[in-house]
Every structure is written in C-alpha cells, then in structure tokens.
Amino acid sequence: MYVYLYDNFVKNKKFASVVRAIEVRLTDYGIAGKILHLNNYLDAKPIIDDEIKRGAKTVVIVGDDKTFGHVLSRAATCECVFGFLPIGFDNTISEVLGIPVGEESADALARRRKEFLDVGWVNNRYFVSQLHVHPSKIEVIYDERFKASANDRMEVVVCNFKPFYWKKDRKDKEHQVVHPQDGKLEAFLRPLTKKRWWGYKYEDPSIFPFEEMEIIGEKPFTMEADGKMSKEVRVKIKLARQKVEMIVGRDRKF
Amino acid sequence: MLFQKPSPKIALETEEQIEYLAEITPQPDEVETIVGPSVNVEGDFASEGNIVVKGTVTGSVRTSRFLLVEPGAKIVANVRAGSAKISGDVKGNMKIRESLELTSTAKILGDVEVKVLSIEPGALVMGKIAMPGIEGGEVKGSRRTYKRGEGGEESARAE
Numbered sequence: 001m002y003v004y005l006y007d008n009f010v011k012n013k014k015f016a017s018v019v020r021a022i023e024v025r026l027t028d029y030g031i032a033g034k035i036l037h038l039n040n041y042l043d044a045k046p047i048i049d050d051e052i053k054r055g056a057k058t059v060v061i062v063g064d065d066k067t068f069g070h071v072l073s074r075a076a077t078c079e080c081v082f083g084f085l086p087i088g089f090d091n092t093i094s095e096v097l098g099i100p101v102g103e104e105s106a107d108a109l110a111r112r113r114k115e116f117l118d119v120g121w122v123n124n125r126y127f128v129s130q131l132h133v134h135p136s137k138i139e140v141i142y143d144e145r146f147k148a149s150a151n152d153r154m155e156v157v158v159c160n161f162k163p164f165y166w167k168k169d170r171k172d173k174e175h176q177v178v179h180p181q182d183g184k185l186e187a188f189l190r191p192l193t194k195k196r197w198w199g200y201k202y203e204d205p206s207i208f209p210f211e212e213m214e215i216i217g218e219k220p221f222t223m224e225a226d227g228k229m230s231k232e233v234r235v236k237i238k239l240a241r242q243k244v245e246m247i248v249g250r251d252r253k254f
Numbered sequence: 255m256l257f258q259k260p261s262p263k264i265a266l267e268t269e270e271q272i273e274y275l276a277e278i279t280p281q282p283d284e285v286e287t288i289v290g291p292s293v294n295v296e297g298d299f300a301s302e303g304n305i306v307v308k309g310t311v312t313g314s315v316r317t318s319r320f321l322l323v324e325p326g327a328k329i330v331a332n333v334r335a336g337s338a339k340i341s342g343d344v345k346g347n348m349k350i351r352e353s354l355e356l357t358s359t360a361k362i363l364g365d366v367e368v369k370v371l372s373i374e375p376g377a378l379v380m381g382k383i384a385m386p387g388i389e390g391g392e393v394k395g396s397r398r399t400y401k402r403g404e405g406g407e408e409s410a411r412a413e
Contacts, residue, residue, distance in 0.1 A: 146297030146313060148289075191292045204308065206290035209301075 002026075002033030003056040004085075005044065005071060007063030011037070015087055018102050019062075022085060025106040033060075038067070045074040052080055058247070060109065064088040065129055065162060069226030072128040076119050076243050083109045083247040093129055093161045098249030108249040115252070116242035120160045120185055123235055127225040128244070129162035131237065135192050135200070136221035141214040142187075148206065150191035155202075156215060157188040158237055164188050184209040185239050213237045291326070299331070307342070318351075325359045332364075347381075 010019055026032045034056075036047060048059050048071075060083035061071050068084060086094035086101045094101055099108045120127045133156040140156065141147045157164050164186075187208045192200040215221075215235045223232050287301040293309040300316040307315075307327045314331045315321065321335040327342035337352040340360040348354070350368040358376030365382040373379070 146295055146299045148293055148295050150293055189290065189293060191290070193292060203292050204290045205288070206293045206309070207286065207288040209287060209303070 001054075001056050002031050002058045002060060002083075003048075003051045004033055004035045004060045004062055005047075005067075006035060006037050007067040007070075008037065008039050009064075010062055010087055018087055021103040022062075022087075022106050025103060026109075029106065029110040031110055033058075038063075038071070040070075043074050044071040045078065048075045048078045048080065052078060056080060058083055060085055062087060064090045065093050066090065066227050068093050068161075069127070069129040072119070072244060073126050073226045073228070076126040076128065076240075081112075081114060081245045081247060085109065092163055096161050096163065096253045097246070098252030100249065109247055111247075111250075113248055113250065114245055115248045115254075117244045117246050118160070118183065118185075119240050119243045120158060121238040121240045122223075122225055123232070125225075126240065126243070127158075128160055129226055130160065130164070131158040131226075132156070132224040133215060133235075134222040134224070135190075137218045138221060139216045140187070140189065140208075141216070142208055142210050143212050144214075148189060148208070150189075152194065153192045153200070155190045155192070157190075158213075159186045159188070183239075183241065184211060185213075185237065186210075187213060211239045289327075305335075323360075325357075 006019075009015070023032065034051070036051075038044065048056075051059065058081045059075075059078070061068055062085045064086065072082070084094065084097060084099055085105045086099055091101050094105070099105050120131060122131060135153040135155045137152070138154055138156065139147055139149045140154075187210055189206040189208070191203045193203055195201040213236075215232075215237070217233050220231045220233050223230050223235060286304045286306065288306045289295050289309045289311060291308045295309065295311045295313075297313045298316070299305075299311055299313060302318065304320040304322070305315065305317050306322045306324065307329060308324045310328045310330075312330045315329060315333045315335070317335050319336045321333065321338040323329060323338070323340045323342040323344065325341045329342070329344045330346060332346045333344060333348040333350075335348075335350050337354065338348070338350050339355040339357070340362065341357040342359070343361045343363075345363045347364045348362070348366045348368070350366070352368075353370035353372070354366065354368040356362065356371075356373045356377040356379065358374045360374075360377040360379075362377075362379045362381060364380075365384070366379070367384045369386060371383065371385065
C-alpha cells in the first residue's frame with residue numbers, strides 16, 4: 001500500500017495541474033493511495049509509524065528539497081520504502097536521485113528501482129540534504145586523527161544529497177556533485193579573510209570526505225541542518241550507512 | 255569475432271573515442287581531498303583518494319594515490335604517497351611508491367625514496383635520494399645537495 005505525504009505548498013493553484021496529472025498517472029499505474037497533507041509544525045515520524053501499522057509499505061514524499069529534508073530528518077528510521085515526487089522550483093536532490101520533476105516522476109516511482117542510501121547523523125538526529133555552519137571561529141576535527149583550522153572565521157557545509165554550489169566571484173559559478181552512496185560525507189570548508197578595512201572575502205574551499213567529524217567553536221555558532229537553525233558550541237557529525245531504502249531513477253548520480 | 259560479446263570498444267571506431275569514453279565514465283573511488291589556501295591541517299592526514307594541498311599541513315601525510323602540492327603550499331610532515339607532483343615547500347622525509355615530479359618552484363628538505371624521479375631546473379633539494387634498482391649502490395654519508403645552477407640547470411654535489 002502507498003501513502004502520499006503532500007507538502008502544504010502543493011495546494012497552491014500554480015501546481016494544481018501538475019498534481020492532477022501525477023495523480024492520474026499514479027491511478028493508471030495502479031499505485032494510487034492515501035493522501036496526507038503535512039505542515040511545518042508536524043513531525044512526520046509518528047504519522048508514518050501509524051500508517052506502517054495500518055499496512056503501508058511505501059511512503060512517498062510529494063514536494064521539494066525542503067519537504068524531503070523535513071520528512072526524512074525525522075523518519076529515516078521508519079521501516080518502509082520511501083519514494084519522492086518532486087514538485088516546485090527548489091529541486092536539486094531529485095537530480096541526484098535521478099527522478100524527473102513533475103509528471104514523469106510517477107514513471108520512476110512505478111518502476112520501483114530501490115537503493116539503500118546513507119544519511120548524516122548530527123547531535124542525535126538525522127540530516128539528509130545539507131548541513132551548514134555559518135561563518136564563525138571554529139575548529140574541525142576529522143575522524144579523530146587530524147584537525148583543520150583557519151586564521152579567521154570559517155564556513156562549513158556538509159553535503160549528503162544536496163549538491164553544494166559556490167561562487168568565486170559574481171560571474172563565476174562552479175558546480176560540485178555529491179555521490180550519496182560513496183560511503184562518506186563531504187565537508188566543504190571556506191575560510192574568510194579580511195578585505196581592506198571592512199568586509200570579508202571567501203577563499204577557495206577545502207574539501208574533505210569523512211565518516212566522523214567534530215566542530216568546536218570558541219563561541220556559540222549558528223548551524224542549519226535540513227533548514228532547521230540552532231545554536232551550538234560542539235557538534236558531532238557521523239555517517240549512518242544505508243539507513244534509508246529509497247526508490248530512485250535510472251539517471252541517478254551514484 | 256562475429257559472435258563476440260558487445261562491448262564499448264567494438265561500437266567505437268577510433269582510439270580517441272575510446273579515450274573519451276574512459277574520461278566521461280564516472281570513477282566511484284576517485285574521492286579528492288583538497289586543503290585550500292589559508293587552511294591549516296594538523297595531525298595524521300590520510301586519505302584514500304587524491305590529495306591536493308594549497309595550504310599548510312603539519313604532522314604526516316599519507317595517500318595510496320596522487321599527491322599534488324601547489325606553489326605557496328607548505329608541508330611540514332613525513333609524506334607517503336603513490337605518486338606526487340611538488341611545486342611548494344616540503345620539510346620532511348618522502349616515500350613515493352611510483353613517480354615524483356619536482357617543478358621549478360619546489361623546495362624539499364628531507365630524504366626522498368622514489369622509483370622514478372624528475373626534477374625541473376630551479377627545484378631545490380636538500381637530502382638523501384634513494385631509488386630502488388641500483389644494487390650495492392648505497393654509499394655511507396652520500397648526502398647530496400641540489401641547488402640552482404647558472405642558466406637554471408641543476409647541479410648535484412656529494413657531501
């Protein structure tokens with residue numbers, strides 16, 4: 001049995017035609033199921049657990065990158081297969097998973113090409129897309145073997161599913177693609193150096209693949225994991241191997 | 255030949271096309287570690303993939319693959335790598351399994367053990383160089399100093 005978790009923004013008139021087209025296609029394939037609407041304050045885990053007790057085998061997330069992170073950060077431990085139907089404009093994870101945005105995503109779901117994916121573990125909860133530590137005076141210890149530091153402030157981005165985009169200058173745009181199944185998380189460190197009297201300039205990023213990492217700050221720093229902000233002084237990030245069973249597309253990037 | 259298994263080599267005609275296919279085929283093991291400029295790394299720095307150093311590393315550096323030290327980078331550590339190209343400063347002993355390339359901006363202060371060595375004019379080396387292949391060639395106190403010669407050519411002097 002299939003259960004579909006719709007994000008709140010999907011109700012918008014803009015997406016009505018796409019949603020209708022997807023629903024028609026799902027009915028054609030015979031995989032239509034129960035539809036539940038999520039909101040920002042709802043924890044997805046108890047809802048999914050309830051549905052699993054009622055016989056749900058596949059839980060499909062309908063929305064964008066934010067919805068994907070919101071659901072899986074809580075529900076990664078649920079014993080079911082996850083699917084993803086990307087709708088909207090902020091969709092970079094679907095590209096990594098090889099699922100086309102819009103109506104064609106139903107085809108990928110119907111094919112049921114399953115893969116086990118790694119997720120990140122930070123201070124007793126999961127993150128699936130990206131973890132971002134805003135520029136601050138921090139020190140990073142990798143796998144308890146070596147530490148990386150900068151002379152001034154430093155920004156850290158840990159990528160799992162969501163690729164990290166950065167710009168050297170305004171015209172430039174470089175693109176990094178993350179491989180979620182390579183057995184490691186990838187951390188991008190960008191130190192900031194003082195520019196003239198005021199302002200800061202970003203240096204070229206350092207890239208470290210890792211399994212375990214600790215970020216220690218001189219003062220409390222702001223951390224954003226799957227869109228959720230918090231203040232931390234010490235953060236431990238680990239890799240949880242093959243935690244989520246996911247339906248992926250043929251053109252996946254791993 | 256008629257009943258040969260289908261392979262990309264059969265479908266492609268020229269060697270260029272085969273090389274292009276090898277380039278675009280993703281290699282999952284090719285994980286690259288980059289130490290950017292103004293980043294200081296301290297400790298036992300080891301990686302399974304290639305390492306690119308643009309900043310400073312202190313402690314030890316280990317990789318089974320390729321190590322690239324860019325101009326301006328500084329390594330104060332013992333280095334073990336599959337092969338390496340050095341354009342920055344290295345202070346410590348180096349053990350390279352395959353080939354080592356020293357460019358004109360390289361400065362090495364330590365002993366080097368390598369199979370294949372290439373030194374560009376202008377590179378500075380202070381230490382013992384050992385290369386497998388010479389039998390009984392080890393001379394006591396064979397410390398060699400390479401320094402910049404006139405016209406950019408290197409000269410070797412046994413101490």
